[in-house]
Amino acid sequence: MQAYRRLQAYPDYTEQLREAALRLLVRGQDGATIQAAQLALDYYGDTEAAQILYGTVAVLIGRRDAGERALQAALAIAPAGGASPASLNSLAYQFTANGGDAIPLLQSAVSLHPLDANLRDTLGEFYVRTGAREKALLAYRQALEINPNYPNASAAKEQIRELSR
Secondary structure (H helix, E strand, O other): OOEEOOEEOOOOOHHHHHHHHHHHHHOOOHHHHHHHHHHHHHHHOOOHHHHHHHHHHHHHOOOHHHHHHHHHHHHHHOOOOOOOHHHHHHHHHHHHHOOOOOHHHHHHHHHHOOOOHHHHHHHHHHHHHHOOHHHHHHHHHHHHHHOOOOOOHHHHHHHHHHHOO
C-alpha cells in the first residue's frame, strides 16, 4: 500500500475482512478465517486494524506466537488502541457473546500486558464459566497480587472464597 501523509492510496477493506473472518471463525472454518486475516495483513499490514485482525485470528485458531507478534505490532502502532488491555478485554467479551472461546485471546492478552489485573480477572471469570476451577483461582489470585484494589477486587475475593469451598 502506498501512503501519502497518512492517507491511503486505495480503499481499506480491513473492516469487511474482519467481519468475514469473525463469522468464519465462529463457524469453525479456521482455514478460511486465517486466509481473510492474511489478506488484510498482506494489503494493509502497516495498519493497526490489520495487525489486530491477524493477531486475534491467529491466537484464536491456535497460532499463538504469530498472533502475539501481530498484536505487538499493533501496540507499536497505537499503544492505546485495539491491542490495549481494555480493548482486548472487550474483544474477548464480544467473541464469547457470539459463541466463541475467548480464553486463548485472554491468555495472550495477559502475556502482552502482564501487569493488568483486570485481564487476569476476566480470565478467571471465563475459567469459572468453563469449570476450570484451579485456573480460575490462580487468575483471581494473580489479579489481586498485581493490584489488590483494582475495580473488581472485592468480587474477585468473593469468587476465591466460593471456589475454595
